[in-house]
Amino acid sequence: MAETRRVGVAVDFSPCSRKAVKWAIDMLTRKGDHLILITVRPGKNYESGEMQLWEATGSPLIPLSDFSNSIIMKKYEVSPDPETLDIVSTASRQKEIIVLLKIYWGDPREKLCESVDNIPLDSLVIGNRGHGTLQRVIMGSVSNYVVNNASVPVTVVKS
Numbered sequence: 839m840a841e842t843r844r845v846g847v848a849v850d851f852s853p854c855s856r857k858a859v860k861w862a863i864d865m866l867t868r869k870g871d872h873l874i875l876i877t878v879r880p881g882k883n884y885e886s887g888e889m890q891l892w893e894a895t896g897s898p899l900i901p902l903s904d905f906s907n908s909i910i911m912k913k914y915e916v917s918p919d920p921e922t923l924d925i926v927s928t929a930s931r932q933k934e935i936i937v938l939l940k941i942y943w944g945d946p947r948e949k950l951c952e953s954v955d956n957i958p959l960d961s962l963v964i965g966n967r968g969h970g971t972l973q974r975v976i977m978g979s980v981s982n983y984v985v986n987n988a989s990v991p992v993t994v995v996k997s
Contacts, residue, residue: 851918
């Protein structure tokens, strides 16, 4: 039997990231793999509690049953959309994959690259919003940065 792989997908629960999730499920995952959804929240200064502990390392890996629970997700200030939850729940059952969520706080470009080594991942899938040249110059392209700096293969799914 083939070795279990850890496939990461960068998500912000937008239509673009939903497309990346679908692509990863259809094209990369196989029975027994771990599909790890990685979301990055804006950095905040947490004065106490779990968030302060996780600011540097990210949250623990959160199982699908927990991140489908809106009460638990409120604690993390993350709101997975129903369509993405349906996609990963169906894939979990049909393809027999393990779906997890990892939350980081800070700059998405840096945190996505860090996640590759921290989790660790075998590959990373990221959506591309298709910003124009000017917007990319001003804001920077997350997908471009990750492609050039991540230590594993990165697939960019165009929107």
